[in-house]
Amino acid sequence: MAHGIYRRPGPALKWEHVVYSLDQMGWTVHVGGRSALELQGMAHYLPLGNSQLIDLYGGGKVPTWVQSFQTSFQFTIHTAQLFDPLPKSAVHHRPFGAWDWPIPFSLPELALLELLAGVRNRADFDMADKFFESAVNLRPSLLRDLLLSCTQVKAKRLFLWFSDRHGHAWHQALDTQGIDLGRGKRLIVKGGAYDATYQITVPKEMTNGQEQSIY
Numbered sequence: 001m002a003h004g005i006y007r008r009p010g011p012a013l014k015w016e017h018v019v020y021s022l023d024q025m026g027w028t029v030h031v032g033g034r035s036a037l038e039l040q041g042m043a044h045y046l047p048l049g050n051s052q053l054i055d056l057y058g059g060g061k062v063p064t065w066v067q068s069f070q071t072s073f074q075f076t077i078h079t080a081q082l083f084d085p086l087p088k089s090a091v092h093h094r095p096f097g098a099w100d101w102p103i104p105f106s107l108p109e110l111a112l113l114e115l116l117a118g119v120r121n122r123a124d125f126d127m128a129d130k131f132f133e134s135a136v137n138l139r140p141s142l143l144r145d146l147l148l149s150c151t152q153v154k155a156k157r158l159f160l161w162f163s164d165r166h167g168h169a170w171h172q173a174l175d176t177q178g179i180d181l182g183r184g185k186r187l188i189v190k191g192g193a194y195d196a197t198y199q200i201t202v203p204k205e206m207t208n209g210q211e212q213s214i215y
Contacts, residue, residue, distance in 0.1 A: 002065035015054050015073040016096040016103050018066065023104060030091050030104035032057035033078065033118065034127070036111035042134045057106065057114055059086075082117055082152050086110075087145045108135060109142045116162075117155040122189060122203050129206065132162045140173040153182035157198040164197075165206070 001007055007017070022029050031039065035055040052073040056062065059081060066075055090110035093102030106114060112135060115128055150156050156179060163171045185199045192201035 002068040005065050013069070013071055015052065015075070016101070018069070018075075019054075019056070019103055020096065020101045022062065022066070023102075027058065027062055028060070029056050029058035029062060030106055031055065032106035032111050033114040034111075034131075036106040037108060037115065037131050040105065040108065040111075042108065042131055055114075057082075078114070078118075080117065080152075082114065082155065083146065083149045084151050085149060087142070087149060089142060090146055107142070109138050109146055112138075113146055113150055113155050113159055116158040117152050119154070119158060119188065125189065125203050125206065128158070128162060129165075132166045135166070136168050136170075138168070138170045140170050140175065143170070144175050144179075147176070147179045153180075154186055154188065154200070157181055157186065157200050158188070161195060161198050161200065161202065 001013075007013065019029065019031060030036075031054060033055040035053070037043070050072065053076060054073055055076050055078060056066075057078045059079075061079055062077055067077070090107050091104050092107055094105050095101065096103045105111075112128075112131060115131065119125060119128055147156055147159065160176065160179075160181075163174065181198070185194070185201075187201050189201045189203055191204075193204045193207045194201055195207070
């Protein structure tokens with residue numbers, strides 16, 4: 001398959017085989033972010049193209065051969081340390097194949113924060129907004145644990161902003177006391193509207209005419 005990497009004869013290689021092999025070899029990775037949300041039933045759009053894109057998150061680098069496959073899937077590797085520590089309860093295992101091999105996935109609470117860590121433009125905002133529309137059954141206790149251990153200020157501020165925007169039932173039960181939101185303004189969208197509560201810029205069309213100032 002790649003230099004020093006072999007596979008046993010069998011059915012066509014799938015991305016789950018690679019993730020399971022990494023897990024068995026001791027690499028701490030899990031399917032997260034957009035991929036975890038889509039594969040757990042929260043997708044709003046069908047992916048375009050012939051190659052399936054899988055977001056892999058972990059606490060460090062993965063072997064280079066992971067991105068060497070010329071197959072129907074590709075991995076996007078996210079190595080940034082977003083949590084210190086990552087609550088173990090935020091990752092679960094879904095069975096795959098005839099042998100029910102456990103594949104590690106981010107639960108939706110974690111996957112949303114991973115997704116928000118990568119928001120950079122209006123298209124990213126729109127995608128995140130669609131996922132938050134579907135996020136009606138999140139667990140406030142797990143969310144609190146994740147927000148307390150998350151090290152990225154932008155992701156936390158965006159999560160709380162989207163939570164306010166959609167107002168799901170779990171939002172009312174979420175205890176935000178003690179969550180560190182950092183200091184200073186964060187310019188996320190150029191030409192966007194400034195939200196004074198969380199000190200971030202957001203797309204003007206998402207403010208319902210309540211923007212306070214424009215960067």
